[in-house]
Every structure is written in C-alpha cells, then in structure tokens.
Amino acid sequence: MRTRVAVVGGGENGEHDVSLASAASVVAALDPASYDVVPLTIGRDGMWRDHGLRPIGLSGAAQVLRGCDVVFPVVHGPRGEDGALAALCELAGLPYVGSGIRPGALAMDKWATKLVARAVGIAVAPGLLVTAASAAHLRWSRPVVVKPVSAGSSLGVSRVDVPEALGPALDAAFALDERVLVEEVVAGREVDVAVLRRADGSLFVPPALEIVADGIFDYGAKYGGGADFRVPAALDDTDAKALQEAATGAFEALGCAGVARVDFFLTDAGPVLNEVNTMPGLTEHSQVPRMFAAAGMGYGDLLDELVRSAHR
Structure with missing residues (x-):
C-alpha cells in the first residue's frame, strides 16, 4: 500500500520561488511505486491552492491534509520553516517531515x-541586536554584516565597509524584519x-x-x-x-x-x-x-x- 504524502510548497514570503522549486523537485523524485503524492501550494498572498493551482483556502487544504498519511512541508522562511506549518500539523494531529515548532x-x-x-x-560572531529605536544610536567602527534576524536566502543581508553604507544597509534589513543583527565580519x-x-x-x-x-x-x-x-x-x-x-x-x-x-x-x-x-x-x-x-x-x-x- 502506497503512503499518501502531501508536499507543501510556496509560501507567503520572499523565498516563495525557491520553495516552489524545492517542492516541485520533491514531488518529482518521490517514487510513485511507494508514494501517492499530493502537491499543495501556498501563494504569495497566503492562499492555499490544490494540484491544479485552484484556490481552496485553508479549510479546503485541511480536508486534503486529513486524507494524507504524512505532510512534507517544503516552505522555506517565515510562515513555514519557522514552525508555522509544524504547528498546523501538530494541531491537526498529522505526521510531518522536519523540525517541530520550537526548533523551527x-x-x-x-x-x-x-x-x-x-x-x-x-x-x-560578535554582534548586536538592533531595533528601529536603537539603530539611531548605532555608530560604525569596523566592517560589519547587517542582516534581518528572521529572513532566509540571505535576503536583506549587506556587508558594510564604510560608515556611509551603514544607513542603507539597516534600511534594507528593516524592510524585512523589525529586528536586525549587526555582526563583525568573520x-x-x-x-x-x-x-x-x-x-x-x-x-x-x-x-x-x-x-x-x-x-x-x-x-x-x-x-x-x-x-x-x-x-x-x-x-x-x-x-x-x-x-x-x-x-x-x-x-x-x-x-x-x-x-x-x-x-x-x-x-x-x-x-x-x-x-x-x-x-x-x-x-x-x-x-x-x-x-x-x-x-x-x-x-x-x-x-x-x-x-x-x-x-x-
């Protein structure tokens, strides 16, 4: 008897396209002799869609997921990798691949x-946690790397080698997160x-x-x-x-x-x-x-x- 696996890709974040590629690769590689694969996609707008990319919403996705043996979440970044999909599976009592809520x-x-x-x-690396309030008091003294605290695929990451580049680097990171790390270059x-x-x-x-x-x-x-x-x-x-x-x-x-x-x-x-x-x-x-x-x-x-x- 084949294992029915729901493969979830996409996601409501900047890694949407990367997640789609990962999920499509997983779907194609799971052996059809062993697995009945059910693809689901989360759009950039948060809408869940079925294999035909028809919008089915979270309630429709829940019905699909309930009919599966295992959920394979392949959503990188926020609202996916961060434990969000693990939490959904936990609440629904569904077995799932990957780390749980807390480690995510x-x-x-x-x-x-x-x-x-x-x-x-x-x-x-030695570094500082910076918020919008504390950023105004931050002064550049040596080369640093500026990055959002919770973003993936190196989005919003900048290396700052001169003082005048610090402000734009902070702006780019704050565009993706309310908290930013400023770390010494290693x-x-x-x-x-x-x-x-x-x-x-x-x-x-x-x-x-x-x-x-x-x-x-x-x-x-x-x-x-x-x-x-x-x-x-x-x-x-x-x-x-x-x-x-x-x-x-x-x-x-x-x-x-x-x-x-x-x-x-x-x-x-x-x-x-x-x-x-x-x-x-x-x-x-x-x-x-x-x-x-x-x-x-x-x-x-x-x-x-x-x-x-x-x-x-």
Missing part, C-alpha cells in the same frame, strides 16, 4: 540561535554541514561542503550560478571533526529533526556558527542533497529517509 522558531531567529549556540560552547572559509536524524533516531553527517564566492554569499550568488560549491570540502581531520561536533551540537541543542543545514565560517581558531536552516533548499542540486550524494545517499533515498522519520 528558534533556528529562524538568528539571535536566538546564537544565544543557544553560545550556551553550549559553540563560537558565534574571516574564514564558508563551510556548510548537513545533519540528518534518521528514522531510528541516530544522526548522520555527510561530508561538508565549502562555498567559494566573490564577496557575500547573497541571494544572487546562491541562485544565480555565481557560487562554486565544493563537496567534499578540503578539510583536515581536526577541522572536519570540529565542524561535525559543532553542527551536531547545534542540531541537538535546538531540538532539530529531519534534516538541517548548519552554516559555519571556518577560522584559524575553529568553526564559528553563522546560522541553522531547518528546511534548507531541497532540489536535487541544492547544497544538502549534494552533501548526501557525496556520502553515497542518493536524492530519492534522502527523501525516503525523511518521510520515514516523520513525527508520529
């Missing part, structure tokens, strides 16, 4: 993530680590991936083909072990499930946590599937493991 909300909040990381001994290699909690509860960490980009790895670099992804990353045993321990430490401290991508700067002093993504890009060519492919786990096998590990 914590990991989406970069400030909260770093508070948790520091508490368990994981290094983070000199190091950009290395991502994927962590998967298998259906049996064990953790699996594939080889890490290094991002080689010219400047900040922003939205354009991520999706415009301008970045060079190197997997496996060229790491010595000491750095590889430190990255794996930091990644699994963050994953466990936040309470993540399913798969997460933990992003680091690898410095001379060791790994410095940048952020944690509890629903990372999930096309076959995204960073996380590339890492698992390097470990010998194909894309379809990764999706199978995620469905099997769904919350019950």
